Amino acid sequence: MFQLTGKTAVVTGAGSGIGRGVALLFAKAGAQVIVADLNREAGQQTVEEITAAGGKAEGLFIDVSRQAEVVNAFKQLDVIDVLVNSAGVSHIGRADTTSEEDFDRIYRVNVKGVYNTLFAVIPSMKERKNGVIVNMASIASSVGLPDRFAYSMSKGAVLAMTLSVAKDYISDGIRCNCVSPARVHTPFVDGFLAKNYPGKEQEMFDKLSRTQPIGRMAKPEEVAALILYLCSDEASFITGCDYPIDGGFIKLNN
Ligand code: ADP
Numbered sequence: 001m002f003q004l005t006g007k008t009a010v011v012t013g014a015g016s017g018i019g020r021g022v023a024l025l026f027a028k029a030g031a032q033v034i035v036a037d038l039n040r041e042a043g044q045q046t047v048e049e050i051t052a053a054g055g056k057a058e059g060l061f062i063d064v065s066r067q068a069e070v071v072n073a074f075k076q077l078d079v080i081d082v083l084v085n086s087a088g089v090s091h092i093g094r095a096d097t098t099s100e101e102d103f104d105r106i107y108r109v110n111v112k113g114v115y116n117t118l119f120a121v122i123p124s125m126k127e128r129k130n131g132v133i134v135n136m137a138s139i140a141s142s143v144g145l146p147d148r149f150a151y152s153m154s155k156g157a158v159l160a161m162t163l164s165v166a167k168d169y170i171s172d173g174i175r176c177n178c179v180s181p182a183r184v185h186t187p188f189v190d191g192f193l194a195k196n197y198p199g200k201e202q203e204m205f206d207k208l209s210r211t212q213p214i215g216r217m218a219k220p221e222e223v224a225a226l227i228l229y230l231c232s233d234e235a236s237f238i239t240g241c242d243y244p245i246d247g248g249f250i251k252l253n254n
Helices: 017-028 039-054 067-075 100-128 149-168 187-195 203-211 222-231
Strands: 009-012 034-038 056-060 082-084 133-137 172-179 242-245
Touching: 009 100, 009 187, 017 034, 017 039, 017 056, 017 082, 017 133, 017 222, 017 242, 034 172, 039 056, 039 222, 067 100, 082 100, 100 149, 100 172, 133 149, 133 187, 149 172, 172 222, 187 203
Parallel strands: 009 034, 009 082, 034 056, 082 133, 133 172, 172 242
Antiparallel strands: none
């Protein structure tokens, strides 16, 4: 397995879903994991799970949309070798059914949240001439998805920020990539089905699974495995890339 021994990795959104999967896998790979999440309880659970398994983790309870909060929190950490941006919010709606309030909320967390962590982490990575960043984009940044207007806007911005950072700091020893999953089976999916299709959760779950060419959703740990590789020294030649992990969604959905 790829190793992160001796590295400190900040994982935002590590209380749930993909971020949690990344935190658990990074700890197994030997990293000291900083579990950054707005949800204190969820973050704490991830920390406890890691420490119970003999790994190293600590919680950092921040709202990524608040720059001063992120900058101050990151300053408390000695070194950040790896940053994974997985905090995010989802939204269902089209251009004419998305309220200004929802648009702003998605922008604040998914776009400004990523900018804030980059703003906070890049100076020290530059100084040490070493750092790896992986951002969570989505297939929504390169294909049209139904009813995902604000979400697609935000993930398109994540892809563009990834390329910009990769270019600007390539000679500072910083690598920056993003990954673009199709549907991932996370608590968000279960909550969405329970809320919108009570009593029909399994039926809808199967229907959603069939929209993926591979016939199922991704597991968070499958996305985490790709991210671990990208953050490892074995991926030292990879920067400025967007990796689909989509069960064939982009190329085989015809
Ligand atoms: P995903 O499928 O993207 O992993 P989840 O909803 O399962 O989605 O997880 C997203 C995580 O991001 C949650 O733990 C949530 O608390 C966290 N999060 C959401 N907004 C913020 C924020 N503003 N600051 C920090 N963490 C956040």
